[in-house]
Each structure stands twice: as C-alpha cells, then as structure tokens.
Amino acid sequence: MQSRTPASRTGRPRSAAADTAILAATREALVELGWSKLTLGDVATRAGVAKTTLYRRWAGKNELVVDAVAELFDELELPDRGSLAADIEGVVLQFAAILARPEAKSGLMAVVAEATRDEALRERVRASIVDRQMRLVLEGRARAQCRGELPPEPDPGESARTVDLIFDVVAGAVVHRTLVSGKPADGDWVRSFTRLLLLGLASQPAESGDERA
Amino acid sequence: MQSRTPASRTGRPRSAAADTAILAATREALVELGWSKLTLGDVATRAGVAKTTLYRRWAGKNELVVDAVAELFDELELPDRGSLAADIEGVVLQFAAILARPEAKSGLMAVVAEATRDEALRERVRASIVDRQMRLVLEGRARAQCRGELPPEPDPGESARTVDLIFDVVAGAVVHRTLVSGKPADGDWVRSFTRLLLLGLASQPAESGDERA
DNA sequence: GAGCTTTCGCTACGACCCGTAGCGTAATGC
DNA sequence: GCATTACGCTACGGGTCGTAGCGAAAGCTC
Numbered sequence: 001m002q003s004r005t006p007a008s009r010t011g012r013p014r015s016a017a018a019d020t021a022i023l024a025a026t027r028e029a030l031v032e033l034g035w036s037k038l039t040l041g042d043v044a045t046r047a048g049v050a051k052t053t054l055y056r057r058w059a060g061k062n063e064l065v066v067d068a069v070a071e072l073f074d075e076l077e078l079p080d081r082g083s084l085a086a087d088i089e090g091v092v093l094q095f096a097a098i099l100a101r102p103e104a105k106s107g108l109m110a111v112v113a114e115a116t117r118d119e120a121l122r123e124r125v126r127a128s129i130v131d132r133q134m135r136l137v138l139e140g141r142a143r144a145q146c147r148g149e150l151p152p153e154p155d156p157g158e159s160a161r162t163v164d165l166i167f168d169v170v171a172g173a174v175v176h177r178t179l180v181s182g183k184p185a186d187g188d189w190v191r192s193f194t195r196l197l198l199l200g201l202a203s204q205p206a207e208s209g210d211e212r213a
Numbered sequence: 214m215q216s217r218t219p220a221s222r223t224g225r226p227r228s229a230a231a232d233t234a235i236l237a238a239t240r241e242a243l244v245e246l247g248w249s250k251l252t253l254g255d256v257a258t259r260a261g262v263a264k265t266t267l268y269r270r271w272a273g274k275n276e277l278v279v280d281a282v283a284e285l286f287d288e289l290e291l292p293d294r295g296s297l298a299a300d301i302e303g304v305v306l307q308f309a310a311i312l313a314r315p316e317a318k319s320g321l322m323a324v325v326a327e328a329t330r331d332e333a334l335r336e337r338v339r340a341s342i343v344d345r346q347m348r349l350v351l352e353g354r355a356r357a358q359c360r361g362e363l364p365p366e367p368d369p370g371e372s373a374r375t376v377d378l379i380f381d382v383v384a385g386a387v388v389h390r391t392l393v394s395g396k397p398a399d400g401d402w403v404r405s406f407t408r409l410l411l412l413g414l415a416s417q418p419a420e421s422g423d424e425r426a
Numbered sequence: 427g428a429g430c431t432t433t434c435g436c437t438a439c440g441a442c443c444c445g446t447a448g449c450g451t452a453a454t455g456c
Numbered sequence: 457g458c459a460t461t462a463c464g465c466t467a468c469g470g471g472t473c474g475t476a477g478c479g480a481a482a483g484c485t486c
Contacts (some may be wrong), residue, residue, distance in 0.1 A: 268446080
C-alpha cells in the first residue's frame with residue numbers, strides 16, 4: 001500500500017485497522033466534501049486517529065486519495081458471458097458503475113490532474129490503478145482468440161500497442177461520458193460503444209505504414 | 214466570458230486589458246505551480262492587478278481556470294484534407310498538441326474533477342469547452358457524407374446520439390492516452406486510433422434493440 | 427518480567443492562504 | 457460638475473498546513 005513493510009521489525013507494529021479506517025474515512029470525506037475541501041485533519045478525525053498518525057503513513061493528500069480510490073477498482077471482474085461483445089459490455093458496465101460513485105468521480109480526476117506535475121504520483125497511479133486493470137483487456141482478448149472471434153496476433157510489439165490502444169479507448173470513453181459529458185453510461189450507450197469498438201477491432205491488421213485515402 | 218455586460222452602463226468600465234492579463238497569468242501559474250499550489254493572490258501579482266479586482270470578476274479558482282483553459286481550445290480547426298481519415302487524424306493531432314501543454318493538462322482535469330460536485334461549474338465547462346468543440350464532429354461528418362464516406366443518418370435522435378458517442382470516444386481516448394497512460398498521442402498512435410474508429414463507424418446501422426452473439 | 431524499539435494520541439506552533447471590508451482615487455456617462 | 461462604477465491598497469479573522477515534542481502503549485527478544 002503506502003509504505004514498505006521490511007519483513008518483521010522490532011517495536012510496536014502499525015495498526016492495520018487504522019489503515020482501513022483512514023481509507024474509508026477518506027472516501028467518506030470525498031463524498032461529502034469533494035477533493036478541494038477535503039482536509040487531512042478532517043479525515044483523521046473521521047477515522048478516529050491523530051493527524052500525526054496520518055502524516056506518518058502518507059506523504060500528503062495526493063498519495064492518500066490514490067490509495068483510497070484504488071481500492072474501488074479492485075472489485076472489477078471479467079465474467080465469461082460467452083461472447084466478446086457480451087464480455088466487453090459487462091466489464092464496461094462495471095467500470096461505469098464504479099465511476100458513477102461520487103468518491104470515484106472527484107477523487108480519481110483530481111489525482112490524475114495532480115499527477116501531471118508529479119512523476120512519482122503518476123507512477124503510483126499507474127501501479128495502483130491502471131496496470132492492475134489492464135489484465136481485463138488481456139484476459140478478454142485471450143478468451144476471444146480461443147473462441148475465434150479475434151485473430152491471433154503475430155507481432156508481440158504490435159500486440160502490446162493494441163492492448164494499450166484498447167485500454168485508452170475504453171477507459172477514456174467511459175470516463176469522458178461520465179465525468180465530462182455528464183451523461184450516464186447506461187445499457188444503450190454501452191451497446192453502441194461496444195458495437196463501435198468491435199467493428200473496428202475485428203479487421204485491424206494495422207501497422208505503422210499504411211495507405212491513406 | 215465571466216460576467217454579464219449589460220450593454221453600456223454608467224461608471225468606469227472594466228479594463229479589458231486586465232482580463233487578458235489575468236487569464237494569461239493564470240495559465241503561467243498553472244505551468245509553474247500546477248492546480249493545487251496555484252493561489253489567487255499569486256495570479257493577481259503576476260497580472261499586475263489587485264487581488265480584490267480578481268475577486269470582483271471571478272467567483273473563485275474554479276471559474277477562473279475554466280476561462281483560462283477554454284481559450285486554449287479556441288485554436289482548434291478542421292482543415293479539409295480530402296478524406297474522413299485524414300480529417301480525423303488532423304484534428305486529433307491538434308487536440309493532442311493542446312493537451313500536451315502543461316497548462317492544459319493540470320488545469321483541465323482539475324476543473325473537471327471539481328465540476329463533479331458543482332452543477333454550475335459543470336455547465337460552465339460544457340458551455341465554454343465541450344459544446345464549443347462539438348462543432349468539429351458535426352462538420353467532419355457532414356463533409357464525409359458529402360464525399361459518400363458515411364451514410365446519411367435517417368433518425369435525427371440516433372444521429373445526435375452518434376455524435377455524442379464519437380465525441381466521448383475521441384476526446385476520452387486522447388485525454389486518457391495523454392494524461393493517464395502518460396504516453397504521447399503521436400502520429401503512429403493517431404493512425405491506429407483513426408483506423409479503429411473509422412472501421413467501427415463505417416458500418417454502424419445500430420439502434421437500441423439489437424442481436425447479441 | 428526487563429528492556430528495547432516503534433507507534434500512538436495529544437498539544438502547540440509559525441507559516442501560509444482565504445475571502446472580505448474599508449478607504450481613497452481614477453475613469454467613464456449624463 | 458456629478459453620480460456611478462472600477463481600481464489599488466491595506467488590514468483583518470478564520471482556517472489549514474506540516475512539524476515538533478511529549479508521555480503512554482504495544483509489540484519483540486532475551
């Protein structure tokens with residue numbers, strides 16, 4: 001999570017209950033106050049710990065919120081629904097449901113904004129949230145290839161680029177729909193989006209050099 | 214911009230130079246300090262105006278940054294490059310170039326995050342940034358339909374939904390690529406993305422009710 | 427149990443920023 | 457000239473920040 005645990009050290013161990021209480025209090029404060037009005041003193045009071053305890057474990061507001069929000073995305077799964085289209089729709093709907101929660105909305109975007117000026121924070125976001133969910137894309141593609149819905153990829157480099165592209169398109173579209181456009185990513189929208197993505201994906205023999213009309 | 218101008222009133226008029234100086238100073242402060250460390254007092258000093266002048270024109274940090282960032286997107290254009298693919302690639306590259314600038318990165322995402330908890334701010338973002346650029350999608354589709362690259366839309370409601378979908382996919386993907394994944398939206402990426410989008414778009418007879426594989 | 431180590435809760439502190447009020451002055455229109 | 461509004465400046469109470477210092481508590485090792 002936030003700090004190294006160098007095996008078992010001597011001395012009084014850190015309270016694991018405090019960690020969960022602090023992260024829960026952070027999400028609660030995000031819901032009630034939003035990012036800008038959230039103060040570490042308030043979070044400490046909600047969690048029932050001293051402010052100094054909070055500062056011993058997290059460097060600041062950014063790092064704390066990253067960890068608090070990252071836990072929200074751990075519940076994402078990719079249930080096998082029998083077809084690539086159904087799998088995508090399922091996971092996109094899950095993703096949209098998480099993003100609809102107020103603690104995810106205000107927390108995630110604010111952290112991303114701060115990360116643009118903080119290399120360490122950007123790496124923390126990538127490790128805690130992005131990379132952890134990239135597995136969904138990989139798993140979904142592997143399934144689709146087993147079913148014959150997608151062709152096997154020949155070039156591993158091209159394969160990695162395609163995964164990155166899909167992840168950016170899926171996550172970006174849902175986030176933009178939910179947070180910027182402010183409209184719900186409901187069943188109808190997800191179906192339209194999935195159709196768009198699948199048709200583009202089915203015949204994707206693309207590489208760098210290509211013809212332009 | 215930020216306040217009503219009820220025709221010509223009596224009294225000393227507001228300095229237009231102060232407006233541009235303040236917005237430029239805001240962008241400069243965004244580059245050097247980022248969102249969280251930007252203070253209105255600092256912006257006032259940079260712009261050479263009194264802090265009270267700033268508060269007379271903008272309600273707070275959020276509204277100020279929205280206006281400062283919105284100006285960045287006014288330079289977007291849709292030059293006619295002869296094909297839908299080339300048009301899309303051109304505008305996406307322009308969009309990516311703007312998003313690559315540090316004042317856009319930290320400012321835009323922070324404002325979007327704040328807007329999740331502030332209905333008035335969300336409306337301001339939509340009016341100042343989102344809707345102003347939606348014209349690009351409309352114009353691009355109209356051109357493509359004249360060229361015969363896209364079928365004419367029968368249902369106006371479906372047509373509007375498709376425009377919304379495309380806008381969310383394009384803007385969302387570029388933003389996610391640039392800000393979350395932290396990788397540049399360069400020529401190669403834009404070509405791959407455009408291919409994906411076009412293939413999905415070409416055969417899009419979708420409506421709500423549909424078959425699932 | 428004795429002793430060591432680390433964490434915990436608490437209090438207090440200077441530093442900074444916020445947003446506003448009050449004042450005298452400057453720039454317009456009538 | 458006069459009313460009206462914007463401007464620059466100063467000052468203020470209120471809040472948050474991040475840290476330091478203290479004694480007490482909770483583990484581990486011997």
